[in-house]
Amino acid sequence: MASVVKTFYKNQDLLYKLLLIAVSSVLIVYFFPKSGKFQYDFQKGFPWAYENLYADEDFAILKSEDALAQEREEIRSQAFLYFDYDTNVMNNAVSRYDASFSNVFNDSLITNETQLKNFGRNLLTEIYKTGITTEKPALDASRLVYLKKGSEVTQVNLGQIYEASEVPSLLQRKLDESRYTEYKNLFLQLFYDSILPNAIYNPTLTENAITQELSQLSPTRGVVTQGSRIITRGELVEGEALQKMLSLKAKYETQNFSDSRYNWIVAGYILLVVLALVMLLLFIRNYRPKVYENNTQITFILFNVLLMVLLTTAVVKFRPAYVYAVPLCILPLILKAFFDARLGLFTHVITILLLGFIVPDSFEYFFLQVIAGIVTILSTQELYKRANLFISVGQITLIYIIAYFAFNSIHQGGVENLEWENLGLFVLAGLATLFVQPLIYIYEKIFGLVSDVSLLELSDTNSKLLKELADKAPGTFHHSLNVANLCEAAANEIGANAMLVRVGALYHDIGKMNNPTDFTENQATGVNVHDDLSPKESARIIIDHVIDGIEIARKNKLPDRLIDFIRTHHGTSTVHYFYMKEKETNEATSIADFQYPGPLPFSKETAILMMSDSVEAASKSLKNPTSMLIDSFVEKIVKKQMDDGQYLNADITFKEIQQVKKVLKKKLNNIYHLRIEYPE
Incomplete structure (x- = not known):
């Protein structure tokens, strides 16, 4: 166990x-469609790449989407329109006509009153027979229409139904054609008071009828019989062949599979x-x-x-x-x-x-x-x-x-x-x-990841942490800026992440904020606290700035990728000055007391920071720097780090190290405004 x-x-x-x-x-497959995958892959307009294909069993040929759309359009264009016909409206109109006739035709000289009244009633009935509507669809006049009169349905053409706006002109034409033209104005006055619409277009009933017809539309046309050839090798997949292949594919993917x-x-x-x-x-x-x-x-x-x-x-x-x-x-x-x-x-x-x-x-x-x-x-x-x-x-x-x-x-x-x-x-x-x-x-x-977008925000020197570093340890802040510039140039030279290493360089020494005057770059008065401390104590103070930096970074929620630069920028190197000073008085001293805890740099970016940090810090000790002195100085520092195995875990090549050294030399020469010395 x-x-x-x-x-x-x-x-x-x-x-x-x-x-x-x-x-x-499991999650991906769960959301996948569970139909079988059709074994043939084909594209419209491309040749059939397989052997001749024959039907294993009968299957129907599906109509194309264009054909189905055309048939649907034909059904809609030929479908009957439904109007609700109200017979009471006509009866009420005739009653109003009869009641008002005597009042309108009240002239005692009229001798044919009964004939006039019958003429008007017949005209009114004729107009109402096919219906009057407020508004009819703007369609062909020959379109068939069903007039729904209760349980009875009458079939007419759309043109036979009158719109209310058409009735005045229709009446005038009918009266002009009759033998009672002289009573035209009286009849018009009478009809205006009597006629109301009696046919109302019913879109719901019409659409239901169309839907029913569409539901009966067959999605197939013809059948491919078992054993017949569907497509031959090299034939273009288009037209009839394409439709047969799409039908076969649809049949396969929609069939019900056993468990x-x-x-x-x-x-x-x-x-x-x-x-x-x-x-x-x-x-x-x-x-x-x-x-x-x-x-x-x-x-x-x-x-x-x-x-x-x-x-x-x-x-x-x-x-x-x-x-x-x-x-x-x-x-x-x-x-x-x-x-x-x-x-x-x-x-x-x-x-x-x-x-x-x-x-x-x-x-x-x-x-x-x-x-x-x-x-x-x-x-x-x-x-x-x-x-x-x-x-x-x-x-x-x-x-x-x-x-x-x-x-x-x-x-x-x-x-x-x-x-x-x-x-x-x-x-x-x-x-x-x-x-x-x-x-x-x-x-x-x-x-908890970090991208270049966040790195750009963290590189702002007005951020809270960097402003605090500038206030408490201005020398360290200036050193960090110089190192950041060196790192960025070197990273661009070898194709590393320039933004990442620049931001890492800006924060690599933030641990020095706890005791800024313990580090020479912040000792403005010339008083060095290490003069009164033992080499071991001094080494411990110097080494602790890495641990302090990690704590400050975590407290301020810096990403782990930046904390890696703080942890590795000295690797497992030795605080050499204090180690040698201790050995002068104690030969048996342990080097472990003067070593940084590590770990070693493990990427191109962390290796670049180690080189740039060491070179920039040590360059401050040069009294009268020359171009040749800087070149040998850079070579010496980087060689010492390589001999100590500081780059064993970093994925950086010898060629890239040479390129980094070249950039560091060039940048330091620019910083000190040095030129190549020409012989006289």
């Missing part, structure tokens, strides 16, 4: 990573997702070992992969047409901000491979997203500069649009059928990429 526990603790980091991959894989086949599908998905995530983990282990050793950073990377997969899956599930609106380029941007471009691009490609299972037109999607990811990595420099982010977003959007134009030209043989809505989706994805800035801030707080 003890051996099992020991083995568990020994391998707990590996077990955590394996558990993380397992959980991520055993369903389980096999899920198991296959899990194996492929695990394989992809393991490849990502192996890449990190081989090429980014420091990231691999940090479980928080591994969790952060897989969390972002999972987030992008889940976001894309949700869009594909509810609105597949909007899949290109997902800002997938946020992923390489974030990983580049916290790690580096190579890791960001590799993770981006792995994520796209996973999404290839669920997105439509997976080849086109893969091509577009990989190209966009490469452009993101190449175009985004110094993310903390807002202008650079906007430029990068513009370039990403442009690449999307160019690639879409190219694919559309291949598929359609032109740009006539270009879907402009897709261009809007690309612009939307580009704008959504701008969300990377607040997202970086959120991730810094949640995962």
Whole structure:
């Protein structure tokens, strides 16, 4: 049992990573569609790359979306319109007409009153027969209409129904054509008081009828019989062949699988997702070992992969047409901000491979997203500069649009059928990429990471901690500024993180604030407290500034990446002056009492700080510096550090050390305003 526990603790980091991959894989597959994956991959307009394909069983040919849309439009254009016809309105109008007739036609000279009254009643009935409406749809007059009179339905043409605004002119025309023209004004007066609309358009009933007809629309046309050839090798996948392949694919992906086949599908998905995530983990282990050793950073990377997969899956599930609106380029941007471009691009490609299972037109999607990811990595420099982010977003959007134009030209043989809505989706994805800035801030707080954006804020010399350093230890502050400039120049020379090492240099000596006058650069009066202390006590004070700096940094919540510079800027080197002074009186003294606790520098940036710090501090002891003296002085200090093994853990090469020394020499010569001495 003890051996099992020991083995568990020994391998707990590996077990955590394996558990993380397992959980991520299960979550990804859980949100994947569980239909079978069609075994053939094809693209519209491209040749069929497989052998001749024959039907294993009968299947229906699906109509294309254009054909279905055309049929739907025909149904809508030919559908009957429904009007509610109120017979009471006509009866009431006739009653009002009869009651008002005698009052209007009250002239005693009228001899044919009964005929006039019957003429008016017949005219009124004729107008009401097909209905009068307040407003009718602006459609063809020949469109068929159903007049719903209670339980009875009458069929007429739309043109036979009169609008209320048409009735006055209709009455005038009818009266002009009759033999009672002389009574025209009296009839018009009478009709105006009697006529009201009696037919009301019923959009609900009309739409229900259209919906019913649409529901009966068949989505298929014809059948491919078992054994018949679907497509031949080399044939272009377009027209009838394309529709047959889409029908076969839809039939396969929508069929009901048995429990055993369903389980096999899920198991296959899990194996492929695990394989992809393991490849990502192996890449990190081989090429980014420091990231691999940090479980928080591994969790952060897989969390972002999972987030992008889940976001894309949700869009594909509810609105597949909007899949290109997902800002997938946020992923390489974030990983580049916290790690580096190579890791960001590799993770981006792995994520796209996973999404290839669920997105439509997976080849086109893969091509577009990989190209966009490469452009993101190449175009985004110094993310903390807002202008650079906007430029990068513009370039990403442009690449999307160019690639879409190219694919559309291949598929359609032109740009006539270009879907402009897709261009809007690309612009939307580009704008959504701008969300990377607040997202970086959120991730810094949640995962305790640090990006160039935060480093820029920390490099402000007006920040609380640096202002305190300048007030309490002005000499140390000035030294830190000089070291920061040296480090930044050296880092730029060898391709290291210049922003990180500059900020690390600004804070590397903050521990000296506790006892500033114990360090020579802050002794303005010329009184040296070490004159009254033993070498061991003096060495302990000097060494303690590293421990004090770590405590101050943690108290002020500086990121761990900056605290690493404080811990390592002296490595395990010796406080040589006081060690030699102690040996003068005590040969048996232990060197361990005069050594910094370490650890050794473990990156290019921390190694650069050690070199720059030592060279800048020691350069203050030069009495009459010359160019040759500075060159030999730099060589001597760096060689001593290399002989002591201070750079054994740092991933810095001999060539890069030579380049750093060259920069330090040049900068020190500039500081002391030295020129090359020419022989007379």
